Amino acid sequence: MKIAVIGFGTVGSGVVEVFYKNRDKIENKAGCELDVKYIVDIRDLSASPYADKWTKDFNDVLNDPEVGVVVETMGGINPAYDFSKRSLLAGKHVVxxxxxxxxxxxxxFIAIAKEKNVNYLFEASVGGGIPLLHPLYQCLGAGDVTAVAGILNGxxxxxxxxxxxxxxxxxDALKLAQDNGFAERNPAADVEGHDACRKIAILTSLVYGKHVYPDEVHTEGITEIKAADVAAASAAGCAIKLIGRVEKTDNGLVAMVAPSVLKKTSPLGNISDVYNGVLVRGSDLGDVMFYGKGAGKAPTASAVLSDVIDAVSAGGNIRKLGWVDAAHDTLIDYRNDNTAVMIRVAACDKEKAVELFGCEKEIEGVEDYAFFTPVLNGYKLEELKEKAKEQGVELLCALRVLDY
Amino acid sequence: MKIAVIGFGTVGSGVVEVFYKNRDKIENKAGCELDVKYIVDIRDLSASPYADKWTKDFNDVLNDPEVGVVVETMGGINPAYDFSKRSLLAGKHVVxxxxxxxxxxxxxFIAIAKEKNVNYLFEASVGGGIPLLHPLYQCLGAGDVTAVAGILNGxxxxxxxxxxxxxxxxxDALKLAQDNGFAERNPAADVEGHDACRKIAILTSLVYGKHVYPDEVHTEGITEIKAADVAAASAAGCAIKLIGRVEKTDNGLVAMVAPSVLKKTSPLGNISDVYNGVLVRGSDLGDVMFYGKGAGKAPTASAVLSDVIDAVSAGGNIRKLGWVDAAHDTLIDYRNDNTAVMIRVAACDKEKAVELFGCEKEIEGVEDYAFFTPVLNGYKLEELKEKAKEQGVELLCALRVLDY
Known part of the structure; x- marks a missing residue:
C-alpha cells in the first residue's frame, strides 16, 4: 500500500523521515509493505532528497488507486478540508x-469515513506524540468520565x-518563547487560548460522543496574567496554568479554557516548560494522566505513523473512535461552573473585597492583598464582579482554583 | 454474548458491580448484548446478590457455548493457569x-489465543486502571522505545x-500501610519488589516482543532503605523510589527493579502515595508518561471491562498485542547498566570513599557523609563495593541515580 503526504512542513517532513528510519518496524506492525509514493506541496521540493515523490497536483494522489492512506499535514482549513474530504470519498484512509x-x-469526516469503510484518524491533533485519543476512547470505555482537564498548549x-x-x-516570557522558536511571531492562537480551545473541543467530542465546536467553548487567554498574580499563587503553593477542561455538573457539561490556579504538587500543576498533560477523571477509574511533549517534529510524526499503522492494520474492521455531529447544544453555559476563586486587590480594597466575595483563606506574604474565596457558582461570580465594579473595587485578578 | 467471572474477590466482584452499573454504555461500545452468566468461586456465594450466577464448577463455564468471554480474576498460578488455558482452547476470549x-x-496463552482466533487481554495486570499496555503497543508502534521506567507498585x-x-x-511506614489496608500482612511480594518485577517483565515482553520471565529481572526491594538515606536524597532535592525499568544499552537490554534516586521534580520522582506512573522514552517520541492509581477495586474492574469490550468488538480481527516465547536470553546482565550512584558513609570514611568512587557532587546538610559518584558501569560499581569492603569502608547506602 502507498502513502501520500500532503503538506511537507515540519510535521509532514517528520513523517517522511521517521517513516524511512523505522520502515521495517512500521511494515511489520502494519502487516504489509508500505511506501511513501507522493509528497504534495505547492512549494518547490526539487532540491529535496524526496524530489522524486514531489508533486504540486493533489489529483495525482486522488487518481492513483495504489494510494491507500493520505497523511494530511498541511494545517489550516483550506485546502486541507477539500483534500481530506475528496480522499475519504475516494475510499482512502486519512490520517x-x-x-x-x-x-x-x-x-x-468521521461520518464519510464510516460510510466509505475507511478510517479518519487524528491522534496527533491533541497532545502531539502523547498517546491520548486512542486510550481515552478504548481503555476508558467502560465507565463514566466526569472530567477531562489538560495543559494542552506547550x-x-x-x-x-x-x-x-x-x-x-x-x-518578557513571550519574547523568550519566540526567541527559542516555541512561539510564533503572531502568537495569538496560542496565548489567547484558541489552540487549547480546539483541543478541548476535540477531547470533549470524543469523550461525550457529540461534536462540540470551538466557538461553543468559553475561552480566556493568558495575556492579562501579571507577575504579581503568579507571585500570589506561588505564595499559596500554587501555579497558574492555562487549563482546558470539560466537566459534568449537575446541570450538564461545562467546558472552558482559562488560566487557572492549581496546587504546585498536583498532577497538572507540576507540569512545566513545553510539556503537555491531560488528566481524565472517571467515576470508576479515579484520576489518570497522560503526559509528554505535546509538540515537536519527531513526536508528532511518530503519532501520525502510529495512526497509519492502525488504519492499515485495522483492515475491514473500522475503528469506532469518533463522534456524531450535533447542534450547538452539547454544552451548557460555562457559568454553571463551581470553583473557588483566587482574588487579588489593592491593600486598600481588602475589606470591601472580602465582604463581597467571602474569604476562605488569606494568602500571606504578597504585595497588595490576595485570598481564596469559597466555592462560587459562575453566575454568582459574575454578579459579584459587577458589584465590585460598582463599589469601585478593582479586581487585579480573579482566577478559578482547580483540583487537577 | 455471555461473560463468566472466575474468582469473586476484590477485582472479580468489582467487575460484576461496575458491569451492571454501566451496562448500557458497555453494550453500546461492544456493539452487542452482554450479560454475566456465571460467577465461579469455591466460596459460598449463596448470600450474595449474584447467588443465581454462582457455581463452584468451572466446567459449567467451559461447557456452555453461550459464554464467549472468561474474566479470570482469581490471582495466583493455580488453578488460574488451568482455567485460562482450557477457556482459550475452547475458543473463548480470556481477560x-x-x-x-x-x-x-x-x-x-497469547500463542493459543492466536491459534484459536480469540483474544487474551491483560490491560489490568499492569498499572491497574491506567491505560498502559494498549497505548504502549498501539500508539508507540512506529518508533524505537529506548527505555521504560515505572513506579509499578502502590x-x-x-x-x-x-x-x-x-x-x-x-x-513504621510499613505498619501504617498495613493499618490502612494498602499492604498485606505478609508484605514480601510488595516490599521485596516481586510485584514490580512481574510488571516490568510484562512491560518488557510487550515492548520488545519476547517473553521475559520474572526470574530474569534483577530485583532489589526497599526493606533496607533507612530514614537517613531518604534524608540524604532529600537534601539533594531527590526522592528514593522503587523503580522497575528496562533500558537499551549499547550491549543489549538491561532490566531491573531497585530503589533508586530521582529528582523530586522529575516525572516519576514527583509521584506520591499509592499512585503509579510509567514513563516511556522513545527515540522519536521523547518521554511520555502514564499516571494514575495503580490499584483499587473500581479502577481495576474498569480496565478489565475495557478489555472485555475490546475482545468482543474486535470480532475476527484479533489484536496483535502480545509477544512470542523466548529463551532466557532477551536481557543481558543487569551490571551492564551505567548510572551515577548516591553513596552514604560514616563521616570518618569520607576520604576513602571519595577516593574509591570519585565524587561528582557532595550532598550538603546531612548527618554522616553523602555524595553522588560520576556515572559508573554496574561491573565497576560491584568491584568498587568489594574494594570498599576490603578497606573497611562500610557503605551505609549505594543507590543508583536515574533521570526519569
Whole structure:
C-alpha cells in the first residue's frame, strides 16, 4: 500500500523521515509493505532528497488507486478540508495532525469515513506524540468520565513556567518563547487560548460522543496574567496554568479554557516548560494522566505513523473512535461552573473585597492583598464582579482554583 | 454474548458491580448484548446478590457455548493457569488482571489465543486502571522505545512517600500501610519488589516482543532503605523510589527493579502515595508518561471491562498485542547498566570513599557523609563495593541515580 503526504512542513517532513528510519518496524506492525509514493506541496521540493515523490497536483494522489492512506499535514482549513474530504470519498484512509480541521469538521469526516469503510484518524491533533485519543476512547470505555482537564498548549505552558520559576513578565516570557522558536511571531492562537480551545473541543467530542465546536467553548487567554498574580499563587503553593477542561455538573457539561490556579504538587500543576498533560477523571477509574511533549517534529510524526499503522492494520474492521455531529447544544453555559476563586486587590480594597466575595483563606506574604474565596457558582461570580465594579473595587485578578 | 467471572474477590466482584452499573454504555461500545452468566468461586456465594450466577464448577463455564468471554480474576498460578488455558482452547476470549500468571505464562496463552482466533487481554495486570499496555503497543508502534521506567507498585510507593514526607522509618511506614489496608500482612511480594518485577517483565515482553520471565529481572526491594538515606536524597532535592525499568544499552537490554534516586521534580520522582506512573522514552517520541492509581477495586474492574469490550468488538480481527516465547536470553546482565550512584558513609570514611568512587557532587546538610559518584558501569560499581569492603569502608547506602 502507498502513502501520500500532503503538506511537507515540519510535521509532514517528520513523517517522511521517521517513516524511512523505522520502515521495517512500521511494515511489520502494519502487516504489509508500505511506501511513501507522493509528497504534495505547492512549494518547490526539487532540491529535496524526496524530489522524486514531489508533486504540486493533489489529483495525482486522488487518481492513483495504489494510494491507500493520505497523511494530511498541511494545517489550516483550506485546502486541507477539500483534500481530506475528496480522499475519504475516494475510499482512502486519512490520517491527520490538523487540530483546526478536526475541531471544525471532524464529525463530517468521521461520518464519510464510516460510510466509505475507511478510517479518519487524528491522534496527533491533541497532545502531539502523547498517546491520548486512542486510550481515552478504548481503555476508558467502560465507565463514566466526569472530567477531562489538560495543559494542552506547550507554548503557553513555557511562558507560564518562565513567569513562575523566573518571575518574568508575560511580555518578557513571550519574547523568550519566540526567541527559542516555541512561539510564533503572531502568537495569538496560542496565548489567547484558541489552540487549547480546539483541543478541548476535540477531547470533549470524543469523550461525550457529540461534536462540540470551538466557538461553543468559553475561552480566556493568558495575556492579562501579571507577575504579581503568579507571585500570589506561588505564595499559596500554587501555579497558574492555562487549563482546558470539560466537566459534568449537575446541570450538564461545562467546558472552558482559562488560566487557572492549581496546587504546585498536583498532577497538572507540576507540569512545566513545553510539556503537555491531560488528566481524565472517571467515576470508576479515579484520576489518570497522560503526559509528554505535546509538540515537536519527531513526536508528532511518530503519532501520525502510529495512526497509519492502525488504519492499515485495522483492515475491514473500522475503528469506532469518533463522534456524531450535533447542534450547538452539547454544552451548557460555562457559568454553571463551581470553583473557588483566587482574588487579588489593592491593600486598600481588602475589606470591601472580602465582604463581597467571602474569604476562605488569606494568602500571606504578597504585595497588595490576595485570598481564596469559597466555592462560587459562575453566575454568582459574575454578579459579584459587577458589584465590585460598582463599589469601585478593582479586581487585579480573579482566577478559578482547580483540583487537577 | 455471555461473560463468566472466575474468582469473586476484590477485582472479580468489582467487575460484576461496575458491569451492571454501566451496562448500557458497555453494550453500546461492544456493539452487542452482554450479560454475566456465571460467577465461579469455591466460596459460598449463596448470600450474595449474584447467588443465581454462582457455581463452584468451572466446567459449567467451559461447557456452555453461550459464554464467549472468561474474566479470570482469581490471582495466583493455580488453578488460574488451568482455567485460562482450557477457556482459550475452547475458543473463548480470556481477560485477566492476574499479573503473576501473565508474567509466568503470557507467551503460551497469547500463542493459543492466536491459534484459536480469540483474544487474551491483560490491560489490568499492569498499572491497574491506567491505560498502559494498549497505548504502549498501539500508539508507540512506529518508533524505537529506548527505555521504560515505572513506579509499578502502590504499596511500596505509599511506604516511600511516608518516609520522604514524614521522615518515618521503613518499619513504621510499613505498619501504617498495613493499618490502612494498602499492604498485606505478609508484605514480601510488595516490599521485596516481586510485584514490580512481574510488571516490568510484562512491560518488557510487550515492548520488545519476547517473553521475559520474572526470574530474569534483577530485583532489589526497599526493606533496607533507612530514614537517613531518604534524608540524604532529600537534601539533594531527590526522592528514593522503587523503580522497575528496562533500558537499551549499547550491549543489549538491561532490566531491573531497585530503589533508586530521582529528582523530586522529575516525572516519576514527583509521584506520591499509592499512585503509579510509567514513563516511556522513545527515540522519536521523547518521554511520555502514564499516571494514575495503580490499584483499587473500581479502577481495576474498569480496565478489565475495557478489555472485555475490546475482545468482543474486535470480532475476527484479533489484536496483535502480545509477544512470542523466548529463551532466557532477551536481557543481558543487569551490571551492564551505567548510572551515577548516591553513596552514604560514616563521616570518618569520607576520604576513602571519595577516593574509591570519585565524587561528582557532595550532598550538603546531612548527618554522616553523602555524595553522588560520576556515572559508573554496574561491573565497576560491584568491584568498587568489594574494594570498599576490603578497606573497611562500610557503605551505609549505594543507590543508583536515574533521570526519569
Amino acid at each position: 491527520t495532525s490538523n487540530k483546526e480541521l478536526v475541531a471544525a469538521h471532524g464529525a463530517e 507554548t503557553t505552558n513555557f511562558i507560564m513556567t518562565r513567569m513562575i520559576e523566573d518571575g518574568m513578565s508575560f511580555e | 485477566t488482571s492476574n499479573k503473576e500468571l501473565v508474567a509466568a505464562h503470557g507467551a503460551e 504499596t511500596t510507593n505509599f511506604i516511600m512517600t511516608r518516609m520522604i514526607e514524614d521522615g518515618m522509618s521503613f518499619e
